[in-house]
Amino acid sequence: MLNRTVSSLFLSILLAMAVLPGCVTLEDRQRAAAEDRVSYRVKSGDSLYSIAWRFGLDARAVAQWNRLQHPYTIFPGQLIFLSPLGTAQTQTAQRSPAMPQTSRARPIKPYIPNHRVDKPSPVKPPVAKLPKQQNTTTTSPIKISKPPQATPREIKQVRWQWPLKIKHHSSAVYQPATSRGVQVKGRLGQSVFAAADGKVVYSGNGLKGYGELIIIKHSDELISAYAHNRKRFVPQEMWVKRGQKIAELGVKAGEKDAVLYFEIRKFGKPVDPMAYLPAL
Incomplete structure (x- = not known):
């Protein structure tokens, strides 16, 4: 029983x-x-x-x-x-x-997710037509101005900065052909900064090929990642500010130079970071 x-x-x-x-x-x-x-x-x-x-x-x-x-x-x-x-x-x-x-x-x-908004078809403004017997001037066509195109910085008011301090853009930054991120050369142990305000949603080394990795959520749309660090200073769930030190630059396994791999994703898909980061 x-x-x-x-x-x-x-x-x-x-x-x-x-x-x-x-x-x-x-x-x-x-x-x-x-x-x-x-x-x-x-x-x-x-x-x-x-x-x-x-x-x-x-x-x-x-x-x-x-x-x-x-x-x-x-x-x-x-x-x-x-x-x-x-x-x-x-x-x-x-x-x-x-x-x-x-x-x-x-x-x-x-x-x-389909977050694309289709652009409306252009509408030709009507021109008022007056009877022929009336000796009056025809109305001028109404001009419709196009709305300004939204830039990445305007989507959620996310303010971006470079995750590393860079002196010479041409020699320090390059984009690998196999990815949408950027690789930024620096010095071993150099400070790595949060590129924008946000919450750390991952801090660890469990993703093969990324080394010591930090992922920060900046909005419902945008996240950024910082790979190949020597040391991480922020745990998961921590809120960080733009420009806050989050890690020290390390060396990717099998490489000699200290390089930070930085990537921005929108709705889970990689986007070009150069369209978001300020010009050097």
Whole structure:
């Protein structure tokens, strides 16, 4: 009788854990298996933002697919779905360099939120026509001025600065052909600064190919990353100010020169940092 009671209690605990908010239920697993959804098993040190970074996804979209509420707390061993339920998994995914394999090998095309606003078709202003018998001057056409184009700095009022102090742009900054980020040469141990105000959403070395990495969220749209540091000074969840020292410059494995890899992403996709950073 006692053993039966203990077994029943243990089963009840397991069922309660299965329905906790943010956890993947048995129904999710069955539907995932039926639709062959791609997933990732959380490892120690992961954050939702670091997982989204690995696979070039928007962290908010990943949270929605997994029914996670802010602040997006996850646990080692948790299964994270990398695509929305009910989507076809037959197209190739665009991954970041040196990303680990998922629990399913079939590639996918990551979900990309559509935040593009179509431009309205140009409208030709009407010209008033007067009867011929009247000797009056025709009305001049109305001129419609085009609205100014928004720049990256105007989207969320994010003010940017360079993450390293640079003396000579031509020799210190270059963009690798294999990525959308920039590599900035400096001195070993040189101070690395936050490029804009924001919250540290990842600080660690769990992403292969990035070394000691820091990721900062600046708005719902924009995040920035600082890779190949020698030492990190800011923990995850810490708020930082633009120009605050967050790390010391290090050397990428297999290289000789101290180089910072800096990248900006919008809705999980890399953008050209030179369009956001001030001119040197």
